[in-house]
Amino acid sequence: MRIAIIGAGMAGLSAADALTAAGHAVTLFDKGRGPGGRMSTRRMALPEGAADGTEVQFDHGAQYFTARDPGFAAAVEGWAQAGVVARWPVAGADAWVGTPGMNAVIRAMAAAHDVHWGTRIDALVADGAGWRLTGAGEAQAFDAVVIAVPAEQVAALASPHLPDLAAAAEATPSAPCWTMMAAFPEGIAIPADTIRDAGAIGWAARNSAKPGRTGPEAWVVQGSPGWSAEHLEEDAPAIADALLAELAVHAASPLPPPLQLTAHRWRYARSGGHGGAAMWDADRRIGACGDWLIGPRIEAAWLSGRALANRIIDAG
Structure with a gap:
């Protein structure tokens, strides 16, 4: 079949790997400018004359991941052999990070597929026994559709066709x-x-201490879920100052003025857990995968994508 996957994060790419291996023709569409999603790495220029290079990078989404399922662990070992992940014992005995940034894993997976970055899919249109995607530029017909985006973005695409999924x-x-x-x-x-x-800090990490990182001292500070929700609509500069002050509480001496300071708002950061691994309607050939079905872990996203792919393959 010709299969469209909306969302080229871990879940969508995991599904794409398995579907392609089974002989299906897969095309992925992602509204992001490049590989990453919630495993993104932000790069920022340093002021001229900075002692540690010309730029600094931050893993400002997922900080690390674990590999406990045997299938996912095997995939991680393959990434390790390819040099795109490394262990990070500071976060736990079974913690891994992408190298040189968290997005290295998504970048490596996406390289094997036909991915259309910067492409927002607005709607799905039933076309006989198949589907057309609107918002994908030139109209394309597909036999099946996989929706692999955060839960909040699923309903608009699914509700006209699969209200139970929405x-x-x-x-x-x-x-x-x-x-x-x-x-x-x-x-x-x-x-x-x-x-x-x-306090207000849910997690903070010396990003520059992760394996494979270069550049100056760099920190990522993530607000706790409650604090983030309470301050969700505030301006980024005010948030950056507030979380910098929270970090300063843990320092034995005053922090030097930052070379760079910014904040990013993730509206859909930590997924819920609906139950079940994937959703698939074999008659209409449309389904969904993602960590929101299993739980808020990178491994869960991979497992959900693989589960949906297996259901599609088994359905024939």
């Missing part, structure tokens, strides 16, 4: 997250490389 997505909202990124001209006096569940 209802399941609407019942599984994501928690938001404000993320602050700061680079410093020197190391700051915080001995640990991570901070967890401390």
Whole structure:
């Protein structure tokens, strides 16, 4: 079959890997400008004359992932052999990160597929026994459609065709997250490389201490779910200052003025967990996968994509 996958994150690409291996022709569409999604890496220019290079990078989405399912663990070992992931024991004995940034995994997976970046799909239109996608530029016909986006974005696409799928997505909202990124001209006096569940801070990490990273001292600070929700509509500069102040509480001496300071708002950061691995209507050839079905982990997204692909393959 010719299969369209809306969303080229971990779930969509996992499904694409399995479907392609089974002989299907897969095309992926993603509204993002490039590989990453919630595994994004942000790169920012440093002021002229900075001692540690010309740019700094931050993993401002997912910070690490674990691999406990045997199938996912095998995939991770393959990525390790390819040099796109490495262990990060600071976050846990089974913690992994992408190298040189978290988006390296998505970039490597996407390289094997036909991915249309910067392409927002607005609607699905039934076309005989197949589907057309609107918003994809030139009209294309597909035999089947996979929706692999956050739950909040599923309903608009699915509700005209699969109201049960839309209802399941609407019942599984994501928690938001404000993320602050700061680079410093020197190391700051915080001995640990991570901070967890401390006031407004849900997670903070010395990003520059992760394997394969270069550049100056760099920190990522993620607000707790409650704090992020409370301040969701505030301006990014105010959020950056507030989370920088929270980080300063943990330092033994005043923080130096940052070389770079910014904040990013993730409206759909931590997924819910609806139950079940994937949803598929074999008659209409449309389904959904994503971490929102299983739980808020990168591994869950991979497992959901693989589960949906297997259902499509088994249906013939």
